[in-house]
Amino acid sequence: HSLHNRLLFFSSLGYKTFFCMGCSFPFILPYFSLVSHLFEMTIFKIVVSADDRYGPIFNQGSAGVILEALLHNDYPLGSKIPITFIGYSGGAQVSLGAIIYLKKFLKVPIEMISLGGVFSGNVGFLQLDRFYHLVGKRDTVEPIGWTIFPERWPIAWLSYWNQARRLGIIKIISLGPTHHNGVMGYMDGERTLADGRTCRQQTVDTVAKLISFP
16 A cells, blocks of 8 residues: 555565465464464575575566556556565565565665564665664564574675665664564554553554655
C-alpha cells in the first residue's frame, strides 16, 4: 500500500503478511512441528537466496513477483516514486536479493528497513539509498546472519555489507529488550516497555519515523 506517495512492501518468511514469501501449512500439525518446519523453510530460503550458484535464479524470481505486485497496485513505471521494503527475519535476505534486479529495472530510490533481519553480506546493499537494521537486545535469531555468513564479519573488508557501512548507507537501531517473536517480540501487542508502549507500538513508531524520503 502507499503512504505519503511511497510504496511499501512487508516481506516475511513464515509469517502471513501483506507481501509474504512463506508457505501455508495445515492447522492439524502440532504447534512445535509447525514452528520447526517454518524455521527450516526460512533457513533454506535464506541460504538459497545468498548462494552464488542458485541465488541469482531465486532472487530474479522474487524480483518478478514483486514487480507484478507493483504493477497490480498501479505503480506507475517511470514515475521515480521511491520504494521502501520492510524485511522481517528471513524476509530481509529475500528482499535484498530481489532489490539488485529491481534497482536495475526501475531506476528509482529504494530504501529498506530490516526488522530482526537474517541476511548475508553479499546482496544488494550498494543498490540501496538507506538500510536500517532494527534489532532487539534479546533477539536470538538475528545473530544467525552475522554468524554463518563471513561477508558480515569485519575482516571481509570488500564485502557489500562492509562497503555499505563505510559509505554510511547502513544504520543499526536498537529496539531495546525485545525478542525476535513471541512474548516481548517485535510484534507483541500486549507486553509493555519501560516507556509504557507495547513492543508492537515501538516497532510501528520506529518504522514510521524512518520512512523519510524527501
